[in-house]
Amino acid sequence: MPVVCGLLGLLTGNASAPEYVDQVAKASDLMVHRGPDEPGTWHDDDIVVGFNRLCIIDIAHSQQPLRWGPAEAPDRYALVFNGEIYNYLELRDQLARDEGAVFHTEGDGEAIVAAFHHWGVDAVRRLRGMFAFAIWDTVERSLFLARDPFGIKPLFLATGPGGTAFGSEKKSLLDLLGPLGLGDELDRRAIEHYIELQYVPEPETLHRDVRRLESGCYATVRPGSHPQVHRYFTPQFRTRPLGDGAHQQQRFDEIAEVLSDSVAKHMRADVTVGSFLSGGIDSTAIAALAIRHNPDLITFTTGFERDGYSEIDVAVESAEAIGARHVVKVVSPEEFVGAIPEIIWYLDDPVADPSLIPLYFVAKEARKHVKVVLSGEGADELFGGYTIYKEPLSLAPFERMPGFLRGAAGRLSERIPEGTRGKSLLHRGSQTLEERYYGNARSFDDARLRSVLTDYRPEWTHTDVTAPIYATSQGWDPVSRMQHLDLFTWLRGDILVKADKMTMANSLELRVPFLDPEVFRVAEQLPVDAKIAHGTTKYALRKALEGIVPPHVLHRRKLGFPVPIRHWFAGPELYDWARETIDESRTDDLIDKRFVLRMLEEHRAGTVDNSRRLWNVLMFMVWYGIFVDGSIVPTIEHTTYPVRL
Incomplete structure (x- = not known):
């Protein structure tokens, strides 16, 4: 299986695709970093696609676009694909056994197309992996687009009078707006959302005519029509009591088993797989499980020379404890500043998270040794790892107050001077969860937002983003509601964007075993006391990882990635x-x-x-x-x- 890490396509509305082959090829060149091994284009009368392949599995075959079809129409479908399907071997066996599907490569691309042919749109629900792909049906003359449940891999869309363009990076789509009859005007509401939240929330981009297909969605489009978007995956936190004694230990063992299985499947590759390793429990758990499958595992970490802004020492100790070879990259202030323009170019839209710069440098260092790395993204959202998730416990007394008393507490907080102890507690306690929690980051409060933006619109606020998400979690416990919100906001707006863009900038594939449907199936059932308990976060995960993660990391306080x-x-x-x-x-x-x-x-x-x-x-x-x-x-x-x- 290849990872076509840069896909690009133009579906025209008037059978004019051949006119744009050279233009798509040039636009595709803007993301050659995503797949430098095999660039190319393909077209018929209605569609032209460009692709850049990074070869990971079935290196000698599975070229893109992948042509597949049943015996009566062997080239019916054309697939361009960015990602990895980790259960592709199981899917191929099932399709061959139950549907009589015949395969001609050893990769996962054929599993996607065959699944789509036999199971229709339901195929996306059976894929265990990270993906953004497009399937062109040459018989039905229809295009099917899909993105993975959590939004690990990006997919941008633009539709105008001239047709629909789709691609892995926005910069390439900007070069196709002309044929679509679109312009490159900025989206001022998206700009305001960015300044407020530090990232551009899906489906927006900072360009008005370019959107993103959201995580967990697919779209169908025919020449001359607009994409019809459907959601196939909505995360649900269906909690059940943790239990006690042997039953509780069984729940912990289930977490360890499903995570171990996910790591094993994420290790499938025909190239060397390494692992990022910080000082935290998440990446350490992934590396400790990965080394069981590759005793020669190489781990990578980064930090700064300034005291208090590096987890290198802890990471080195962890690597020694699990027996991994370790590589360290120290980022100087000069490197940090000098790389900013290049990094912003790779991002497409800004993400105001300074940790993405050291991530860029450790990815560059890792690419000297491996083509694939594992990482620990997603553990906090699934298992309750952010300290802010403790807040509902501290604010529980306010929830029992009559409304007029909570309102009085809020008014009192306004009269207390800034910096006074207890002011913030009163203020946040007077608010509902929907009012006070907007995800993991908000750079500017309303007053500063009004000051920094020349055209501030109070109606363009974070509630544009959060209100529809909160509406789908009514009746859940507050911690689960916060996790659910973060899956749709911070995770896919910041965490996964920087992970994808900074590694792909260096032609390095990053895999995230925590963000696996089977891992989520176990995590979604955990109650609050399995997440926030005994003065810590991710309680159940920590218990599950006893004997896997070295003791010096197991109960270490979460630091994030400190940048000075x-x-x-x-x-x-x-x-x-x-x-x-x-x-x-x-x-x-x-x-x-x-x-x-x-x-x-x-x-x-x-x-x-x-x-x-x-x-x-x-x-x-x-x-x-x-x-x-x-x-x-x-x-x-x-x-x-x-x-x-």
């Missing part, structure tokens, strides 16, 4: 760069640059920690310089930029 931007913005590492970026930015019609400069000076003086807010706005300014006004031209070694046609 708070110190660097106040010093020579980032201050001068930030000042120059603000001064030269041409975003005056969107951003109040005087307010941003004031935030920078406040931060330098030490009166307010504005580091995350500054990082947020500066990433947008760099993005604008690259993708809007062209004042910033990043150095991209493996392609010619820009290719805008």
Whole structure:
């Protein structure tokens, strides 16, 4: 099976696809980093597709687009595919046994197409993996698009009078807006959402005419029509009591078994598989299980020279404990700043998470040794790992108050001076869960948002994003509702975007065994006291990993990925760069640059920690310089930029 890590297609509405073959090929070149092994194009009268293959499984075969069909029409379907199907061997056996399907390669691509032929759209529910793919049916003249349940792999869409374009990266679609009869206008509401939340929430992008197919969705489209989008997967937290004694231990054992099985399947490859390793329990668990299948496992970590901003020592100790060879990448301030334009180019839309920069560098280091790495993303959302998930317990007394008392607590909090102990507790306790929890990050409160945006619209708020999600979790316990919200917001808006983009930038495939349908099936049943208990988070997961994860990590406090931007913005590492970026930015019609400069000076003086807010706005300014006004031209070694046609 290949991983076609860069797919691109143009479905025309008037049988004019052959006219655009060269244009699609050039636009596809913008994402050659996603699959440098085998680039190419294919077309018929209605559709042209471009693809860039990164060979992982069945390296000598499974070229793209993959043609497959039944005996009476052997080339009926054309597949372009980004991802991995980890249960493809089982699917191939089932399809051959039950449906009489015949296969001509050893890869998973044929399993997808054969499943679609025999099972229709229900095929996507049987795929265990990460994927974004397109299947063109040459008989029905219809296109089927699908994306994995959690949104591990991206898929962008644009539809206009000239047809529909789809692809793995937005930058390539921007080069096809002309044939579609579309423009490249910005989406101001999406910009406001980004500034508020630090990421662009699905299905939006910062360009009005380019959207994303959401996680857990598929779409069908015919020439001359608009895509019809359907959701096939909605995560549900159907909790049941943990039990006690032997029953409780059985639940812990079930977690360990399903995670071990997921890691085993994620290790399937015809190339060497490594593993990222930080100082936390999630990546350590994955590496400890992976080394059972590859005794020569190489693990990778990154950090900074500044004290308190590195988990390298813990990661080295963990690697020694499990017997892995370990590689370390230390990122200097100069490397950090110098890579920002290139990284923003790879991102397509900004993500204001500074940890993606060290992730980019550790991926670059890992690619010198392996083509595939495992990582621990998703464990916090599935098993209750964020400290904020403890908040409903501390606010439980407020939930029992009559409404007028909660309102009084909120009004009292407004009169308490900033920084006074208890002010935040009163304020948050007076709010409902829907009012106070908007996911794991909100850079700007309403007052600052109004100050930083030149055209602030109070009706464009985070509730645009969160309200529909909360509406589907009525009656659940508050912790499950918070996890559910994060699956649709922070996970797919930040965590998985940076994981995909920073590894693919280095032609490295990242696999996430926690984000597996079978692992989720076990995790969704865990009650609150299996997540937040005994003063810790991920309680059940920690119990399940006893004897697998080294003791020095098992109960270690979650730190996230510390990046020293708070110190660097106040010093020579980032201050001068930030000042120059603000001064030269041409975003005056969107951003109040005087307010941003004031935030920078406040931060330098030490009166307010504005580091995350500054990082947020500066990433947008760099993005604008690259993708809007062209004042910033990043150095991209493996392609010619820009290719805008």
